[in-house]
Amino acid sequence: MKILVAGAGEVGYELGKVLSEEQHDVTILDMRQSCLQRVVQNLDVLTVEGNATSPNSLVEAGAQTADLMVAVTSVDEVNIIASMMAKRLGVGKVIARVRNDELSQKDSPLSPSELGIDVLIHPEEAAASEIHLLVKRASASDVVSLADDRLQLVGLRIEKGSKVTDRPLQELAAEFDDLQSRVVAISRRGGTIIPRGSSILKANDHAFFVTKTEHLKRLITVTGHDDKALRRVMIAGGSEVGRLLAKKMCEDKQKWQIKLIEPDEEVASKIANNYRDILVLNGNPTDPNLLVVEGIQEMDAFISVTDDEESNIISCLMAKHLEVKKTVALVSKTQYVPLSQTIGIDAIVNVKASASDEIHRQIRQGMMLTVKALQGIKAEIIEVVAGKNCKMLDIPVRDLSLPEGAVLGGILHEGNVEIAVGDSIIRKGDRVIILALPRAIEKVDQLF
Incomplete structure (x- = not known):
């Protein structure tokens, strides 16, 4: 996909980083040389120095052939004007970050679509x-509802002396076989670990679990927390x-x-x-x-x-x-x-x-229902529908050749939800929960 990002600030930079890793054709437009220099030094994207409200700058940045434009400058008015111009120049879809909530209100005299904006992002609302959500779930550092709220992804700190400390995951799975949950990632001293059965949870690890919603309270207790x-x-x-x-x-x-x-x-x-x-x-x-x-x-x-x-x-x-x-x-x-x-x-x-998460989710909208970056680790949780051309249909999970840096968490099949284990099978139309490092996301997308 050819994507034009207007604004090379923190949101524009993060979007450029994620989208270029997913092999999209990305161009970033900004009038600040210092911001563009940072992009050039660190990202594999094209840059154009110019004003997002200038038609000539938008044309130079490729607006006439872009599939999508994301307007994320620090000024609402610039984002709105850039969106209007981009739409007139032929951009297929326009996403704009607007802090002022007037446009998103039901009684607004102008709708976002009348200003050329297909998707309006309100970062403070997000x-x-x-x-x-974090305050409602007392012990969690991350909470993501998945599979129509039937599954939850939660980030929990492993407390010293808890029942899961210093033990391999396969041993824990055998002992707590009635606890429907799975560790899909571990953050330890700033590094990200995609776990296997032999991986060991240590005190102060930040572990990410996919679990059935009804088993969440027990999981929190097992990891040493009071819920x-x-x-x-x-x-x-x-x-x-x-x-x-x-x-x-x-x-x-x-x-x-x-x-x-x-x-x-x-x-x-x-x-x-x-x-x-x-x-x-x-x-x-x-x-x-x-x-x-x-x-x-x-x-x-x-x-x-x-x-x-x-x-x-x-x-x-x-x-x-x-x-x-x-x-x-x-x-x-x-x-x-x-x-x-x-x-x-x-x-x-x-x-x-x-804001970046919400924009990324909108860009990936289609077969991917949820895309959420997680706190403290370089990985994302993805909820994806297994299409008719999915290369993983009717094969036990243990026999799947998943990309390195990806792990299955759960499956929703005809209203029934299960945590993915070795003999689980993915069928056409199933909703599958996967945690993946950025480099593996495009490969996961291709598989489904």
């Missing part, structure tokens, strides 16, 4: 949804992510006790008027004394979503030191994400990574 539901939550920062998260939690059936701290008095007052169920405090959410006075040590969860990502990390570390059970920090720099498990924060959510 980040808020991700945090909401007691969270109730008392403190949100540091009334940013757009903070407001969207507060809204989602207020609409949730779960009865949350929420405190939100916002330094801007006008913003704090507006949030307090809009969400009566939340205690809103006007103060500096990075002030340790204020956090202690307001009872951070009594909270079940602390979520820091201010615009200062370093302060978010430090605040979460302080909360963890005060024995808050779950901490979540919002960041925008991708290099901070692998650090989360190492330094003790339960989960780090990256707004730009959330």
Whole structure:
């Protein structure tokens, strides 16, 4: 596929990296030489220096022959204008990142399609949804619903002294044969391991499991965690992510006790008027004394979503030191994400990574139903339909020649879900869950 990416910032760079690894023909357009230089030095893509709102620049970047354009500059207006021009120039599909939520509202006087946008991405909305899921599942660092919510992929830290520590996976499978789950990846000291039966789980490993939804609570207990539901939550920062998260939690059936701290008095007052169920405090959410006075040590969860990502990390570390059970920090720099498990924060959510994931999922839409990058490892979870030309039909899993760097997690067949084992068989129309390293994704795609 020929893809034009407008914007060479973090999202554009990550998209260029992933899409070029999948053998797409990618061109990145940006007017900043420094950003393009980084792309040229690290990625196998074409670059064009120019303004995304210039018709000549878009033509030079190949808009007239592109199958898809993704507008991810840092300015909403540029993304909208670039989308309109690209559509007029003949681009088949246009995806645009727009932070302003006016276009996505039902009563908007203009729809995205009227502006040439086929898919509108709202990164703050995606980040808020991700945090909401993480807080609902107390012990997990990642939560991805799969197979119509029949399967879950969860990231869990292996606690010292748990029943699974220092034992081979094949031994654990025999002992817990009634626990429908499978380890599909392990993050250890910054490296990614695609496990085999002889692989051993060690204390402080970050393991990713595919499990039946009804077996999730037991899995969490077996790995050494207490899955007691969270109730008392403190949100540091009334940013757009903070407001969207507060809204989602207020609409949730779960009865949350929420405190939100916002330094801007006008913003704090507006949030307090809009969400009566939340205690809103006007103060500096990075002030340790204020956090202690307001009872951070009594909270079940602390979520820091201010615009200062370093302060978010430090605040979460302080909360963890005060024995808050779950901490979540919002960041925008991708290099901070692998650090989360190492330094003790339960989960780090990256707004730009959330946007990149959503865009990547839209690009792969078709036979691939889910594409989700995972926190702390260089792998993605994929949900794919086995088509009539699938090369893996009616062959036991043990006899399949899967690409190196890919592992089967589960299969949904005619409404019945199963964790993939040696004698499992894939049939036409089945939905299959696979974890794959980036280099293996294209090969997996070809197999299905």
